[in-house]
Amino acid sequence: MQEFLQLVVSGISTGAIFASLALALVLIYNAMGLVNFAQGEMAMFATFIAYTLVNAGMSFWIAFPVTMVLAFGGGILIQRVVIRPVERAPVLTLVIITLGLATLVNGVAGFLWGYVPRSFASPFSPDSVDLGGVFVSYRDLGVIAVSGLVLLAIYLLLQHTTVGLTLRAAAHHPEASRLLGVHVSWMLALGWGLASAVGAVSGMMVAPILLLEPNMMQTIIIYAFAAAVLGGIESPLGAVVGGLLVGVTVNLAGAYIPNAGDLQLAFGLGIIILVLILKPNGLFGRAATRRV
Amino acid sequence: MQRIRTAPPRYWLVLLVVIFFLGFPTVISSFLASEWAQALILAIAIMGLNILVGYSGQLSLGHGAFMAMGAYISAILAHRYKMDYLATVPIAAVVTGVVGFLFGIPSLRLSPLYLALATFALAVVTPSLIKRPADLTGGVQGILIVQPDPPQLASDVFGAVTGTAMTSDQWIYYITLACALILFWLAWNLARRRPGRAMRAIRDGEVAAAASGVNVAGFKTLAFGISAFYAGTAGSLFALSTGFISADTFPVSLSIQLLVGAVVGGLASIPGPLLGAIFAYFLPIGSNQWVPSQTWLPDQITSTVKNAGPAVSYGVILILIMMFAPNGMVGLIRSGYATLDRRLRGAPDPKTGQMPPDPQTV
Numbered sequence: 001m002q003e004f005l006q007l008v009v010s011g012i013s014t015g016a017i018f019a020s021l022a023l024a025l026v027l028i029y030n031a032m033g034l035v036n037f038a039q040g041e042m043a044m045f046a047t048f049i050a051y052t053l054v055n056a057g058m059s060f061w062i063a064f065p066v067t068m069v070l071a072f073g074g075g076i077l078i079q080r081v082v083i084r085p086v087e088r089a090p091v092l093t094l095v096i097i098t099l100g101l102a103t104l105v106n107g108v109a110g111f112l113w114g115y116v117p118r119s120f121a122s123p124f125s126p127d128s129v130d131l132g133g134v135f136v137s138y139r140d141l142g143v144i145a146v147s148g149l150v151l152l153a154i155y156l157l158l159q160h161t162t163v164g165l166t167l168r169a170a171a172h173h174p175e176a177s178r179l180l181g182v183h184v185s186w187m188l189a190l191g192w193g194l195a196s197a198v199g200a201v202s203g204m205m206v207a208p209i210l211l212l213e214p215n216m217m218q219t220i221i222i223y224a225f226a227a228a229v230l231g232g233i234e235s236p237l238g239a240v241v242g243g244l245l246v247g248v249t250v251n252l253a254g255a256y257i258p259n260a261g262d263l264q265l266a267f268g269l270g271i272i273i274l275v276l277i278l279k280p281n282g283l284f285g286r287a288a289t290r291r292v
Numbered sequence: 293m294q295r296i297r298t299a300p301p302r303y304w305l306v307l308l309v310v311i312f313f314l315g316f317p318t319v320i321s322s323f324l325a326s327e328w329a330q331a332l333i334l335a336i337a338i339m340g341l342n343i344l345v346g347y348s349g350q351l352s353l354g355h356g357a358f359m360a361m362g363a364y365i366s367a368i369l370a371h372r373y374k375m376d377y378l379a380t381v382p383i384a385a386v387v388t389g390v391v392g393f394l395f396g397i398p399s400l401r402l403s404p405l406y407l408a409l410a411t412f413a414l415a416v417v418t419p420s421l422i423k424r425p426a427d428l429t430g431g432v433q434g435i436l437i438v439q440p441d442p443p444q445l446a447s448d449v450f451g452a453v454t455g456t457a458m459t460s461d462q463w464i465y466y467i468t469l470a471c472a473l474i475l476f477w478l479a480w481n482l483a484r485r486r487p488g489r490a491m492r493a494i495r496d497g498e499v500a501a502a503a504s505g506v507n508v509a510g511f512k513t514l515a516f517g518i519s520a521f522y523a524g525t526a527g528s529l530f531a532l533s534t535g536f537i538s539a540d541t542f543p544v545s546l547s548i549q550l551l552v553g554a555v556v557g558g559l560a561s562i563p564g565p566l567l568g569a570i571f572a573y574f575l576p577i578g579s580n581q582w583v584p585s586q587t588w589l590p591d592q593i594t595s596t597v598k599n600a601g602p603a604v605s606y607g608v609i610l611i612l613i614m615m616f617a618p619n620g621m622v623g624l625i626r627s628g629y630a631t632l633d634r635r636l637r638g639a640p641d642p643k644t645g646q647m648p649p650d651p652q653t654v
Contacts, residue, residue: 035405037412085615092351095408096555097614099353103548104607110600218544222413229409263424269410269417276406277398 005134007255008248013140014209015247016147017202021217021224022231022239023151024199029233030171031191032087034094038101039199040221042078044214045109046071046200047207051120060123064204068197075196079189087188109214122208143205150201151240154194158236167191219265223250226271232285241283246271309566313469317462318454326461326533327577329468333529335569336472338553339479340522345551346559347488348515349495351404354411356547357418358520362388362527363537367435368428377440377532378467384528385521392520396513415547422539434538437531439464464533471525480562482518491515492560545603549573552606555613558620567621576602 021039028036046067053063082101086093124142128135158164169177170187178184202224203217210216227246231238246268254264275282313332317325341355365384370377399407423431442450442463450458482488490511493501502508531537549572557568579601617624634641 033405035409037408082611089614091404092345092349093614093618095351095353095405096551097611099548099551100607100610100614102607103603103610107600107603107605107607111604115600218416222416225409225413229406263420265420266417269413272410272413273398276402276410280401280406 002133003255004252006136007251009134009136010140011248011251012244013143013247014251015227015244016144016151017206017243018220018223018227018247019240019243020147020150020198020202020205021220022227022243023154023236024195024202025224025228026231026233026236026239027154027191027195027198029228030168030236031188031195032083032094032171034091034098035225035228035233036195037095037098037221038078038105039195040217040224041102041105041109041214042071042075042196043199043203043220044217045105046074046196047120047203047212047216048109048113050200050204051113051118051207051212054121060121064123067204068200071200072193072197075193076189078196079192083192084185084189087185106214113214115213115215117211117213120207120212139208147201147205150198154198155236157194163190167194219268222265222268222272223247226268226275228282229272229275230282232282234286235282235284238282238284310473317465318450322459322461325459325465327573329461329465329533330530331570331573332465332468332472333526333533334550334553334573335566336468336475336529337523337526338550338557338565338569338572339475340519340526341550341554342557342559342561342565343479343482343491343522344515344519345554346561346564347483347495348491348512349404350399350512350515351408352411352519353408353551354414354418354547355519355523355550356542356544357411357414358388358392358523359527359530359546359550360418360422360542361391362524363531363541364422364429364435364527365524366528367437367531367537370437371435377437381471381525381528381532385525388524388527389517389521392523393513393517395520396516399516400509400512412544412547415544418542418544419539422542430538432539434536434541435531437535437537439532439535461533464529468529468533471529475522475525476562476566479522483560483562487511487514548606552610555610556620558622559618561620561622564620564622571621572606575605579605 021043024039024043025036028034028039049070050060050063050067053066054060058066078101082097083094086097089097122139122142124139126137126139128137129141156164158168166177166182167187167190169180170182170184171191174184177187202220206220207216223246224243227242228239229242230245231240231242249271250264250267253267257263316328320328337355337359340358341352344350344352344355362384365387366377366380369375369380369383399410402410422429426432429435439460440463441460442458446463446466447458450462490501490506493504493506494508494511498508530541534541553568553572554565555568556571557566558564613620619626
């Protein structure tokens, strides 16, 4: 039982990482009905920036917000340069473009920092704390706390500020918002910036656990897809719940199914396929209705 | 001029291409022939992807997984059950095709976006799925494949033309060429007849297609099956041509390479996959040979460019083609030809109605 609880807590910690990336996916999906295949690579790139800043002598807790701001700017830049010219193109075109973006960002990171894995020092102490018989590492708690704060901040921004309101309005009813004087195009860019910044958090949280290299996020993005699909791809709350569920499931499966090792990733694929077949709208998604 | 212009699908061009590919190995080295064989294999797989994405409008980012399946079916049959390798190619193709058809059934319910997502996940997971049944697939150690010797007749004919005996690489090239010719011919027939028309109708408007009596579900799964059939053939030939397969032979980047080839060549066209395959196959090889040969570049840059070059150029090309030339190379050639043709005839521009300059000056 104690082992089970420990596994659940560390599952929540990895789940929080998946949740951040899944939320980034949901933000862009809501803005323009598109799954951003480059989200993971953008987060990886941001993590490399954080790594460079820390190596230049900056403290992690200063590098963290600085990286988020840079990632925000980078997201807006990408939206303006690459996505905006094809905003109205068919889904097929957009997906191929984000995939091209993923390949490009991956290559540029490989070009700048090389493919040798680097260790990224964790900002949290490696000790554990005893919570009623369950030993929880400060690292897990730290990841949960940081991700939780960021997710809370995004929630407050979206639901309780004017910017959040216009952002949601521009995503759901672009025409009506335009008539009311909202700069819809810039709101979409803002969505990309926010997604990029939230994604960067997941990169910076996962880098100390994995090693930092250009392909680091390739597995994480699959779990994030699973989380977003499980929660319902248009629901921010669903992304968070989905992320936590996927994290705990994968962690438990990895521990209790013998020799799971390599197959953990296949659980991600399994979740995606099961949800899409059994409940395509996810846990929190609304049933899609279409006028023909 | 008049006769060439009104000629139906340019048979003379097709004939020229076939003669070129038939004669090519007699003038290049055996090693280059094996590289071209792999480019042709890629062309077969890309044609499969083209039928799915270009004609039926369903996006698969996981065609590398179908290639892996074809490759492993052939390799296991040949390695464990001592079958003749060439006899395993059609088996691998058919089995992969059936699996693709079955895969197409749940895909019917998915929106294009979800389908892309699920197939992408499949592509990422493929290597670890292969590693798992290690005693069947050889896991990370992989499977070695014995390359067949050319039969006496082929060797004699080849020897009579070039003066040297045929190597097994050259034999594999001709096997691949034969498969590619048959499969491209089939695809051409498919595209211009009823199934092709039905698929395009579905791609352009599912509801309208259904209202016109097209069996939407049937043709969508059929497209998946045919597409997987092509990928399975390509995978099986790929294993034969490399002589060795392991879990890491089929990374995500293979699926991306296929997509790049399909997009660059031109979706929904028959010559597109061939052009795209040659491009996608030789771009990384070419840059890997060109960059290290530049002595003025420092060593460190050379080695990074070697690793990162293909990814960067693939990414940039995917984005630029999708933005500025969504019909790929074939589209560019066609529109260029149409402009040239119009100028030669002295016809006005169809959009603006502007007359071209004096034909004599062109």
